[in-house]
Structure formats: structure tokens, C-alpha cells
Amino acid sequence: MKLCLINHSFKYELEKLIRIFLPFEKIEFTEILQRGDSTAVTLLYKGDGDTEASAKLYFNGKIYKKAFSVPNNHPDYENECELKLAAALYDCFVNAVGYAPEWGLLTGIRPAKLFSRLCESMGEKGAEEYFKNSFFVSDKKISLCKAAVKGEEEIISRSSKNSFSLYISIPFCPTRCSYCSFVSHSVAQAKRLIPAYIEKLCEEIRVTAQIAKENGLKLETVYVGGGTPTAVEAMELDRVLSAVKDSFDLSSLKEYTVEAGRPDTINVEKLRVIKDNSSTRISINPQSMNDGVLSAIGRRHTAEDTVKAFSLARSMGFSNINMDLIAGLPQDTRESFENTLEQILGLDPESVTVHSLSFKRASDMTRNGVLPEKEVGETASFMVDRARERLSEKGILPYYMYRQSKTVGNLENIGYAKKGYECLYNVYIMDETHTILACGASAVTKLREPGGSRIERIFNFKYPYEYIDRFDEIISRKDAVGEFYSRSASFTVGT
Numbered sequence: 001m002k003l004c005l006i007n008h009s010f011k012y013e014l015e016k017l018i019r020i021f022l023p024f025e026k027i028e029f030t031e032i033l034q035r036g037d038s039t040a041v042t043l044l045y046k047g048d049g050d051t052e053a054s055a056k057l058y059f060n061g062k063i064y065k066k067a068f069s070v071p072n073n074h075p076d077y078e079n080e081c082e083l084k085l086a087a088a089l090y091d092c093f094v095n096a097v098g099y100a101p102e103w104g105l106l107t108g109i110r111p112a113k114l115f116s117r118l119c120e121s122m123g124e125k126g127a128e129e130y131f132k133n134s135f136f137v138s139d140k141k142i143s144l145c146k147a148a149v150k151g152e153e154e155i156i157s158r159s160s161k162n163s164f165s166l167y168i169s170i171p172f173c174p175t176r177c178s179y180c181s182f183v184s185h186s187v188a189q190a191k192r193l194i195p196a197y198i199e200k201l202c203e204e205i206r207v208t209a210q211i212a213k214e215n216g217l218k219l220e221t222v223y224v225g226g227g228t229p230t231a232v233e234a235m236e237l238d239r240v241l242s243a244v245k246d247s248f249d250l251s252s253l254k255e256y257t258v259e260a261g262r263p264d265t266i267n268v269e270k271l272r273v274i275k276d277n278s279s280t281r282i283s284i285n286p287q288s289m290n291d292g293v294l295s296a297i298g299r300r301h302t303a304e305d306t307v308k309a310f311s312l313a314r315s316m317g318f319s320n321i322n323m324d325l326i327a328g329l330p331q332d333t334r335e336s337f338e339n340t341l342e343q344i345l346g347l348d349p350e351s352v353t354v355h356s357l358s359f360k361r362a363s364d365m366t367r368n369g370v371l372p373e374k375e376v377g378e379t380a381s382f383m384v385d386r387a388r389e390r391l392s393e394k395g396i397l398p399y400y401m402y403r404q405s406k407t408v409g410n411l412e413n414i415g416y417a418k419k420g421y422e423c424l425y426n427v428y429i430m431d432e433t434h435t436i437l438a439c440g441a442s443a444v445t446k447l448r449e450p451g452g453s454r455i456e457r458i459f460n461f462k463y464p465y466e467y468i469d470r471f472d473e474i475i476s477r478k479d480a481v482g483e484f485y486s487r488s489a490s491f492t493v494g495t
Contacts, residue, residue: 002028002036006043010082014042016107016405017086021093023406037061040092042085046072053084057092064092083134090136101410102381104136109403110430111141111412112148119149140385144398144414151399155427158254159434161450163220164212165425166248168205168240169440171227171464174265174300193464197441198236200471202243204439207475209247212437215485219248220434221255221425224279228261234269241277250278255424257281257322263309264301271316281423284310284349285324288332289340296331303343310347320421323349325387328357328380328408337383341390350421352396354387356380356411358404377409384411391416400427437481441467447484456484 001022005011015027018040033041041056054067068084070077090105108114118127124146131137131145172190212219222244229237241258250256256279260266263284274282286306288294294301313321323344327337344352357380388398399422400415415426429436429446432455436446445458458477461467467474 001025002030002034002039004034004039004041004043005029005031006033006041007046008042008044008081008085010042010085013082013086013107014040014089017089017105018093019405020101020105020107020410021097021099040089042089044081044085048072051077051081053081053088055085055088055092057089057096059092059096062096064095066091087134087136099377100136101377102138102141103403103410103412104131104138106135106137106403107405111137111403112145112152112401113431115142115145116149116153141412144388144401144412147398148401148414151397151422152427152431155399155422155424156431156433158424159220159428160218162216162218163252164217164435164437165221165223165428166208166219166244167425167429167436167438167440167443168201168222168224168229168244169226169438169443169460170201170224170229170232170237170240171441172231173226173228174231174262190464193468194232194236196468197464198232198239200468201440202239203471204474205240205243206247207478208437208439211478211481212248215482217435217437218252219250220252221428222248222253222257223425224258226259226261228265229258230260230265230270231262234267234273237270238273238277241273241279245277253278255280257283257423257425259283259285260309260313261285262299262301263305264299266309266312268312268316271313271318275316275318281320281322282313282318283322283324283353284313285322286340286344287324287326288329288336289343290332290336293329293332293336297329307343307347310349319350321349322351322353322417322423323347324353324355326355326357327383327387327411328376332379332383334379334382334386338386338390341387345390345394351415351417351423352387352391353413353415354384354391355413356384356404356407356409358407377411380408380411384414388414388416395419400430402430445478445481447481449484449488452488454488456480 001018003014011029018027035058037058039058043054045052050069050071052067052069057064066088068088070080070084074080086105094100115127115131118130128142131142172194258274258279260282263286284306289303289306291302325340396416396418398414399417401412403412415423428434432448435448438445441460441464442462443460447456458480460474461470
């Protein structure tokens with residue numbers, strides 16, 4: 001598709017909007033007016049009193065047009081022009097494809113955070129009207145936003161000024177799922193790297209703990225993710241978790257999550273390691289309870305394996321278990337997803353996270369040409385709606401939300417939990433509440449100015465072999481943590 005940018009430079013937002021409807025279409029940009037099929041023309045024309053923001057879409061042999069006007073004296077003229085251009089192009093696409101996404105033209109990953117900011121400036125009713133009339137968000141998603149904001153704000157209020165969270169990456173899995181684009185490697189493929197990786201990771205944990213101490217930071221949550229942390233041997237997992245316990249002051253810790261993840265990696269020995277190292281929360285993530293769906297996405301476990309792993313964890317005293325599901329998986333139907341929901345509810349987990357399938361360029365599904373269609377989006381929409389209905393009926397309520405690009409139906413990922421079992425880390429990282437110190441391959445440290453809004457990032461190398469080979473560079477980059485806090489005049493060590 002060609003996107004013509006006439007008299008404006010709002011390329012980024014308009015490209016993201018087109019991705020809602022054509023997620024993998026190659027887009028060519030031009031500042032020259034063109035016509036012809038598969039062309040979108042966006043134009044700003046500034047008159048004496050108003051500016052016309054218009055779009056014209058040539059699509060499948062038809063032409064679609066829409067225009068809005070922006071007063072030239074509008075107090076936020078540039079942003080309003082961008083919004084109206086996006087609205088005009090959105091209207092053209094909705095009419096061309098016969099489909100209106102429930103999130104409207106919103107493309108950001110944190111709609112609840114945006115809604116919360118609007119509530120502060122125009123009140124909740126004003127925020128609702130703005131979401132509906134300017135972003136074309138459905139009443140259903142506005143309701144979901146309100147619920148997520150309520151849950152997130154209560155959790156955010158618990159974080160103290162000098163707090164931080166710790167993220168640890170163990171990027172290995174028993175197999176790679178077909179939808180996955182994370183930097184994860186199968187254990188068989190990466191077996192020779194794992195011992196060296198674990199050794200370097202433990203060293204980075206120790207260095208990070210010293211940095212946190214020097215800067216007067218208080219650890220509130222730990223999250224061990226991946227990959228699948230339990231894909232490594234119990235002894236290797238114990239080394240990592242012991243390094244955390246031995247290196248950090250855990251006296252202020254409110255939550256410690258380990259993603260046990262794939263049911264086929266869970267056994268008594270690994271669960272005992274997790275429990276003995278102070279973990280308070282684990283995830284057992286089936287994604288589906290339909291064996292045909294599991295096989296289609298490259299998983300080597302069954303629904304029965306999930307039940308057995310969950311029962312084993314319960315028998316060993318784990319009282320805070322999360323389970324992940326994905327809406328929109330290949331071969332999953334409305335009926336089979338409802339069956340998954342009922343089986344999950346029968347297990348009675350403390351929290352459930354419902355993801356919408358996101359097609360990333362690095363995933364096997366994308367490389368194999370499986371693309372989201374309108375019908376798949378509608379089915380996924382039914383699934384996420386049904387999940388909210390059934391989970392809410394059981395007192396498992398939404399408490400945080402985020403979105404990803406190229407998601408079927410332009411949908412969302414939503415965390416549900418029983419009261420008191422919400423995952424604090426999930427909220428803190430989505431809201432950017434406080435600093436996240438991160439260790440491991442592809443981990444990103446995110447520094448948040450205490451009492452302020454400034455954020456800086458420190459990136460680790462992406463792949464395990466890079467992480468091992470260039471480890472000294474990773475450690476040297478951590479000097480930036482102390483430099484960041486020394487520049488934060490509002491922060492007083494130890495307060």
C-alpha cells in the first residue's frame with residue numbers, strides 16, 4: 001500500500017493505524033499525490049479559519065473519502081490535526097473492510113494509562129466521551145478500561161518512593177511455540193550454552209544487588225521469566241534463585257513470581273527449589289486445554305499434563321497460582337475455548353491472564369503465512385468477552401491491561417485475579433511506576449526517576465551467546481544506574 005503524506009509529517013501514527021487493518025502489508029511513503037488501487041491519500045489544507053484534515057482511500061476498486069475540520073486557533077493544533085487525519089483514514093478503512101475494531105483507532109499499548117490521564121484532566125465522564133467520540137472505542141472496552149484503571153491505581157499506591165522491582169530472564173524453553181517471537185531457545189538447541197549462561201546470570205544478579213544497595217533502593221517485587229525458567233535443570237534454577245536470596249535484601253519484598261510456565265517442565269524437584277527460595281507466586285501456563293490446539297502451536301504437553309502439574313503445585317503448598325490463556329489460536333473454536341475456560345475454572349487458580357494472539361514477524365506462524373483474518377478477529381473477540389464474563393462471575397476480576405501490535409481483532413491482554421492476588425509486578429512494569437532492574441539476555445533495565453517522570457533504559461544483549469561473550473560490556477553499562485540516581489535531585493538515599 002502507498003501512503004501519501006500531503007502537507008504534514010504524521011507518518012508514524014498513520015502507519016500504525018493502517019497496521020490495524022493490514023498488519024503485514026508493505027507500506028510505501030510518499031509526499032507526492034498519487035492515485036490508484038491500494039493507495040491512501042492523507043492531506044492537511046489550512047484555510048483562513050480552519051484546517052481540513054482529509055483522507056481518501058483507493059481500495060479493491062472503490063474510493064472512500066472522509067474529512068474533518070480543525071480550528072486554526074485550537075489550543076493543541078498539531079495533535080488535533082494528527083488525530084483528525086487518523087480519524088478520517090480510520091473511517092475510510094472501516095467502510096472499505098466492513099469491520100470496526102472495538103478499540104477504534106487506538107494503537108498504544110497502555111490504554112488504561114491514557115484513560116487515567118484523561119480522567120485527571122476532564123473527569124471520568126469526560127474521559128469516557130473522549131474515548132467514544134474521538135477514538136471510536138466501544139462501550140465494552142471503555143468499561144474494561146475503567147475496571148483496569150481501578151485495579152492498577154490501588155496497586156500503584158502501594159509502591160514507595162525508593163522502591164524497585166527485579167526481573168530475571170531465563171530464555172530457554174522445551175520447544176518453541178509457533179506464535180512466539182521472544183528471544184527463547186529450545187533446551188536441546190541451547191544445551192551447551194546453559195551452564196555458562198547460568199554462571200554469568202548469577203554474577204550479574206550479585207552486581208545488580210550491590211548497585212541497588214549503593215543507591216538506597218528497596219526491593220518490592222521479583223519476577224523470573226523467560227522463556228520458561230523451569231526448562232533448565234533444578235540445580236541450575238536453584239543457583240539462580242539462591243543468588244537472588246543471598247544477594248538482595250528481601251525484607252521489604254511484597255511478591256516473588258517464578259514462571260513455571262510449560263506444564264511439561266514441572267516436577268517435584270523444581271517446585272521444591274522454587275518454594276525453598278522464597279517464591280510467593282508461580283505461573284502454570286497451558287494457553288489452551290485443547291490437545292489439538294496444543295499440538296498445532298508446537299507444544300508437547302496435553303491438557304491432562306496441565307491438570308497434573310497444577311495439582312502437584314497445590315499439594316506442595318503453592319497458594320498463589322496464575323494460569324495464562326491465549327485467545328485466537330489456530331484450530332481453536334468458540335466451543336473449545338469455552339471448554340478451556342471451564343476446565344481452568346475447575347482448577348480454581350488465583351489469577352488468570354488472557355492474551356490475544358499477536359502475530360510477530362519472527363514467529364513461525366508469520367513465516368509460514370498464517371495471517372489474522374476478519375473472522376479470526378471476531379472469534380478472538382468472542383473469546384476475550386466470554387473470558388471476562390465467566391471469570392468475573394467467579395470473582396476473578398480485571399486488574400491490569402496492555403496491548404500489542406498486530407493482534408488478532410486489534411484486541412488486548414488482560415490480567416484477572418481474585419481480590420488480594422493481583423500481580424504487583426505486572427502493574428508496576430506496565431504503568432512504569434518505579435525502576436525495574438533487569439538481569440539476563442534481552443533484559444531491559446528501566447530507570448524511573450523517584451518522584452518524577454524521567455525514564456531511561458539500559459539494554460542487555462539480546463541472545464544468550466552474546467550475553468556470555470560480551471558480559472563485561474553488560475556489567476559496565478550498569479554504571480549508568482548510579483549516574484541516573486545521582487542526577488535525580490529529588491531523591492534522597494534511604495528515604
